[in-house]
Amino acid sequence: MREHVIEQLRRRGVTLKDVGELVYTLQNQYHRDLTVENCTHAVHDILAKREVQFAFLTGIAIDVLAEEEGFPQPLQEIVRSDNPLYGVDEVLALGITNIYGSIGFTNFGFLDRQKPGVLGRLNKEEKEKGRCHTFLDDLLAGLAAAAAARLAHARADAAESMDNGKPKVSQDGTGPLAGVS
Amino acid sequence: MREHVIEQLRRRGVTLKDVGELVYTLQNQYHRDLTVENCTHAVHDILAKREVQFAFLTGIAIDVLAEEEGFPQPLQEIVRSDNPLYGVDEVLALGITNIYGSIGFTNFGFLDRQKPGVLGRLNKEEKEKGRCHTFLDDLLAGLAAAAAARLAHARADAAESMDNGKPKVSQDGTGPLAGVS
Amino acid sequence: MREHVIEQLRRRGVTLKDVGELVYTLQNQYHRDLTVENCTHAVHDILAKREVQFAFLTGIAIDVLAEEEGFPQPLQEIVRSDNPLYGVDEVLALGITNIYGSIGFTNFGFLDRQKPGVLGRLNKEEKEKGRCHTFLDDLLAGLAAAAAARLAHARADAAESMDNGKPKVSQDGTGPLAGVS
Amino acid sequence: MREHVIEQLRRRGVTLKDVGELVYTLQNQYHRDLTVENCTHAVHDILAKREVQFAFLTGIAIDVLAEEEGFPQPLQEIVRSDNPLYGVDEVLALGITNIYGSIGFTNFGFLDRQKPGVLGRLNKEEKEKGRCHTFLDDLLAGLAAAAAARLAHARADAAESMDNGKPKVSQDGTGPLAGVS
Numbered sequence: 001m002r003e004h005v006i007e008q009l010r011r012r013g014v015t016l017k018d019v020g021e022l023v024y025t026l027q028n029q030y031h032r033d034l035t036v037e038n039c040t041h042a043v044h045d046i047l048a049k050r051e052v053q054f055a056f057l058t059g060i061a062i063d064v065l066a067e068e069e070g071f072p073q074p075l076q077e078i079v080r081s082d083n084p085l086y087g088v089d090e091v092l093a094l095g096i097t098n099i100y101g102s103i104g105f106t107n108f109g110f111l112d113r114q115k116p117g118v119l120g121r122l123n124k125e126e127k128e129k130g131r132c133h134t135f136l137d138d139l140l141a142g143l144a145a146a147a148a149a150r151l152a153h154a155r156a157d158a159a160e161s162m163d164n165g166k167p168k169v170s171q172d173g174t175g176p177l178a179g180v181s
Numbered sequence: 182m183r184e185h186v187i188e189q190l191r192r193r194g195v196t197l198k199d200v201g202e203l204v205y206t207l208q209n210q211y212h213r214d215l216t217v218e219n220c221t222h223a224v225h226d227i228l229a230k231r232e233v234q235f236a237f238l239t240g241i242a243i244d245v246l247a248e249e250e251g252f253p254q255p256l257q258e259i260v261r262s263d264n265p266l267y268g269v270d271e272v273l274a275l276g277i278t279n280i281y282g283s284i285g286f287t288n289f290g291f292l293d294r295q296k297p298g299v300l301g302r303l304n305k306e307e308k309e310k311g312r313c314h315t316f317l318d319d320l321l322a323g324l325a326a327a328a329a330a331r332l333a334h335a336r337a338d339a340a341e342s343m344d345n346g347k348p349k350v351s352q353d354g355t356g357p358l359a360g361v362s
Numbered sequence: 363m364r365e366h367v368i369e370q371l372r373r374r375g376v377t378l379k380d381v382g383e384l385v386y387t388l389q390n391q392y393h394r395d396l397t398v399e400n401c402t403h404a405v406h407d408i409l410a411k412r413e414v415q416f417a418f419l420t421g422i423a424i425d426v427l428a429e430e431e432g433f434p435q436p437l438q439e440i441v442r443s444d445n446p447l448y449g450v451d452e453v454l455a456l457g458i459t460n461i462y463g464s465i466g467f468t469n470f471g472f473l474d475r476q477k478p479g480v481l482g483r484l485n486k487e488e489k490e491k492g493r494c495h496t497f498l499d500d501l502l503a504g505l506a507a508a509a510a511a512r513l514a515h516a517r518a519d520a521a522e523s524m525d526n527g528k529p530k531v532s533q534d535g536t537g538p539l540a541g542v543s
Numbered sequence: 544m545r546e547h548v549i550e551q552l553r554r555r556g557v558t559l560k561d562v563g564e565l566v567y568t569l570q571n572q573y574h575r576d577l578t579v580e581n582c583t584h585a586v587h588d589i590l591a592k593r594e595v596q597f598a599f600l601t602g603i604a605i606d607v608l609a610e611e612e613g614f615p616q617p618l619q620e621i622v623r624s625d626n627p628l629y630g631v632d633e634v635l636a637l638g639i640t641n642i643y644g645s646i647g648f649t650n651f652g653f654l655d656r657q658k659p660g661v662l663g664r665l666n667k668e669e670k671e672k673g674r675c676h677t678f679l680d681d682l683l684a685g686l687a688a689a690a691a692a693r694l695a696h697a698r699a700d701a702a703e704s705m706d707n708g709k710p711k712v713s714q715d716g717t718g719p720l721a722g723v724s
Binding site for chain 1: 446447448449450452453456463464465467468469470471472473474475476514515518
């Protein structure tokens with residue numbers, strides 16, 4: 001299923017590296033040795049979660065249907081125009097951000113308001129090329145925020161493990177520390 | 182817009198009184214003089230909120246599209262079968278429940294698991310008549326839980342006002358106490 | 363109860379106008395005639411909600427107890443140092459932001475990361491004067507984000523009412539349009 | 544840290560097996576071979592998450608402070624009496640439930656309203672022995688709901704892996720399938 005989601009993203013013009021770059025923007029001031037590659041790895045890990053996959057499949061399907069005028073009015077116009085009072089896209093995105101806890105909320109909001117990198121590009125495509133990315137931009141911001149939270153937890157886990165003289169383990173205790181140099 | 186949402190509900194076989202009855206089930210043990218009519222009134226009030234309207238328009242549109250096989254696979258099958266691991270419907274519903282604060286969460290979960298009244302009927306229609314109510318049943322449970330929270334707040338406001346010898350005002354201080362005898 | 367919360371804020375060095383200024387920062391590019399006074403009015407309105415009052419009373423009490431070394435370890439150190447992985451403060455703040463729907467999340471995150479106005483001042487007090495505002499800064503960001511969402515909804519309501527030639531009413535249909543010029 | 548949380552729970556009279564029994568109540572109709580031991584194992588796994596640990600440390604500290612009359616009025620009375628309009632306890636609990644996605648919300652609400660097992664016992668202690676478990680009962684319901692969601696995801700992962708003829712892996716792809724027979 002993860003591969004299917006990655007393919008859906010690719011069709012909408014988004015690579016995991018684009019999301020990795022958002023994560024890098026958020027985190028590079030806190031992690032000295034962080035690379036975009038580490039960040040992209042963390043994004044890939046989060047896409048293994050079924051909840052995240054379902055949110056992306058749903059949001060992208062809604063964006064595509066809105067481009068094809070597939071919804072009844074007034075919903076068609078509300079989604080197509082990315083009406084600022086329409087909050088369903090944020091609600092879906094927060095379902096992703098939540099997965100590594102509430103520390104991701106701050107980064108979600110920051111990305112959604114500043115729109116760096118791929119988020120700015122999607123926004124521009126909406127205005128200039130008539131695409132609809134009402135859900136996709138929020139979902140990507142949520143994914144990047146969750147990945148940043150995962151890296152922050154992993155970094156703290158590593159620090160705690162080293163204090164204890166134990167080998168590094170990831171926060172859920174089930175495997176090697178991913179995505180951190 | 183509220184009238185449009187009420188009409189959409191009617192087309193899916195649901196009246197506000199159906200939802201009022203859910204609220205009554207939740208609250209009648211706490212409010213001595215509560216009637217189904219009071220409860221239905223509270224439901225009507227909540228449907229004035231734009232956030233609630235948008236959630237219903239989106240969820241009902243997804244249900245209808247799933248009945249018409251309008252989504253790509255595997256999303257089509259996931260929504261159509263109301264896959265228990267698909268949580269996007271709950272996420273949307275919680276956006277409604279939130280509006281009167283977190284005290285609504287408990288009632289949402291109770292309704293969603295027990296499926297009294299209209300919720301049981303919708304569930305039966307899914308199994309016996311091939312309808313898709315994946316989003317609608319959760320949204321109605323969220324709406325009923327929000328209405329119950331509104332009634333609980335209004336009841337406390339009334340009690341506080343009487344203590345202070347002031348006229349009854351609603352929680353937001355802007356109007357008469359709605360939906361409470 | 364609202365007056366009690368306002369007094370608690372005052373003791374922690376925060377006025378409603380401080381919060382109104384955050385709201386103005388968020389919204390002045392969208393509302394041509396907005397004033398800090400309108401924004402402060404919207405903040406005052408939101409403090410009428412019991413859920414918001416309870417969140418502030420709880421968060422401020424925790425901050426004060428942490429200043430007085432009132433918690434057992436390791437919680438005392440986690441709260442006192444505003445540990446970046448401690449997310450309970452964000453969770454409480456989101457309970458406030460939610461009240462006008464999910465559109466407030468973006469602004470919450472933006473404020474929490476950029477820390478303009480009173481948020482920057484509280485942050486500085488933590489570092490230089492040994493105060494603890496672990497919860498207060500997040501709660502104020504959540505309150506300002508909720509007030510911004512309220513203003514955005516009220517503005518849309520006013521526009522819709524004028525389209526319909528009806529008198530202006532607030533979103534919940536219970537009173538006059540507050541806080542918008 | 545997990546051991547510290549388990550010790551805190553023990554001092555409040557709660558064992559992980561008590562929580563495992565709540566999970567078993569929720570899930571035994573869906574998993575043929577489920578045992579209370581499997582469920583308790585899943586609860587133990589979730590307590591490895593820092594977010595969950597922080598929520599428990601905070602909530603238990605508040606309950607204990609309320610027993611010791613450690614809060615200013617009116618907060619002291621609100622927490623001590625488990626005021627039904629006080630929603631901060633539910634907000635904290637939902638931070639836990641979220642960790643395995645929104646499918647946990649339904650079970651949280653069901654447990655919180657029905658109060659089976661340890662939840663009923665804590666409730667009785669509040670009424671008969673003057674204890675304060677305002678936060679603890681919600682946090683335990685949230686923990687049990689998250690564990691049930693984890694088991695449901697793990698079961699689906701196992702089914703998918705068997706379909707593919709691959710060895711069983713857990714949902715996050717990093718380790719062996721925990722807590723499922």
